[in-house]
Amino acid sequence: MYRRVLLACGLVAVSGAVMAQGYPNKVIKLQVPFAPGGTTDIVARIIADPLGKVLGQSVIVENKAGGGGVVGANETAKSAPDGYSLGVATVSTVAANPAINPKNPYNPLTDFTPIINVAATPNVIAVHPSFPAKDYKSFLEEIKKNPGKYSYSSSGTGGIGHMQTELFKNLTGSFITHIPYRGAGPALNDTVGGQVPMIFDNLPSALPFITSNRLVPIVVAAPQRLSQMPNVPTFKEVGLEPVNRMAFYGIYGPKGLPKEVVDKVNAGVRKVLEDPAVRKRIEDTGSLVVGNTPEQFTAQIKAEYEVYKKVVDSAKLRLD
The missing domain is CATH 3.40.190.150 (Bordetella uptake gene, domain 1)
Structure with missing residues (x-):
């Protein structure tokens, strides 16, 4: 019996090796x-x-x-x-x-x-151009004096955008409502279209809309300020190092x-x-x-x- 088991295991290992050699x-x-x-x-x-x-x-x-x-x-x-x-x-x-x-x-x-x-890749909080704040200080002031008035989009419940924004809310004592999507693409479409006032997104998908002035960057999660957005502070700079993760x-x-x-x-x-x-x-x-x-x-x-x-x-x- 043991010999049969060992033989079977050996055949599996050999077949796996043969498959791998011919891959793909x-x-x-x-x-x-x-x-x-x-x-x-x-x-x-x-x-x-x-x-x-x-x-x-x-x-x-x-x-x-x-x-x-x-x-x-x-x-x-x-x-x-x-x-x-x-x-x-x-x-x-x-x-x-x-x-x-x-x-x-x-x-x-x-x-x-x-x-x-x-x-x-870095992550960024960006707002629609109609949002009343265009920099981090005024952004934080706006959402803190209007708890529950604003919402944010993300790529989905439990995703990095959701998690990091919830941590941001926890650390700043602010409240904005989460609107999850089935990916950053749909979330971006609604934010750029003005249906949602802000988004927490990975930079590569948000950057084209930032460079075309269809989104305004507020704060980024990155090791240092980015050459594409030299005036935008990192989360670490504004005292929120736990959120400063790529x-x-x-x-x-x-x-x-x-x-x-x-x-x-x-x-x-x-x-x-x-x-x-x-x-x-x-x-x-x-x-x-x-x-x-x-x-x-x-x-x-x-x-x-x-x-x-x-x-x-x-x-x-x-x-x-």
Whole structure:
């Protein structure tokens, strides 16, 4: 009996190795857990086509929105561990949402195989031009003297925009109503259109509207002031360092991905990120190119989750 078990295990290992050696031999799906138009979608589409060329098979971006990224992330977690169903990992899906949502259907630390962190990006609070305040001091004064009068949009309940704005509210003693969307794209559309007065968003998706004066930036989460918005302070500058956290965009797959597949995708993405044209497209969005190892990305996910879990517990944050 034991010999049969050992033989079966050996056959599984051999078949996995053979599969990995021939990888990829068909189209790879890269799932974005938000609607089109947001930063996650932008970064995925920047790297998908050149990655497909490096790997020798097409990489197709597929959007699966819902639940602040949970629906798409859960589908990635439940996919076959063969390397043909990968996902874009974000702070929302592996840290913020799992930290605040006790009913989250997956474990961010055990149900995925991290492959590589592609880029990190600042976050920004921006308002519609009709909003009565155009700088941080007057913005804070306006929302504090009018609790409940204003609302803000985000990419979804439990996402990084929701979590960081709730932390901002907690630290400043202010109250603005959360309006969640199925991704940053729809949230931006309504904010730019004036249906919602403000948004907490990742910079790459918000920046085109800021540069065209259709949104006014108020405060950013970044290591230092940004060259694109030199007059806009960071959260750290205004005394809110806990909110001063950047987002990230990486690639992961379901747990159990063969090491050969992980290494091949990691090497492929790193090769793509060496291309000056790709780097420029990412950096032009206000993001920073990362390109780390699977082990480094695994550690980063764990650290980020622990930070947001602590934020949730200490600030007593709860889902709407």
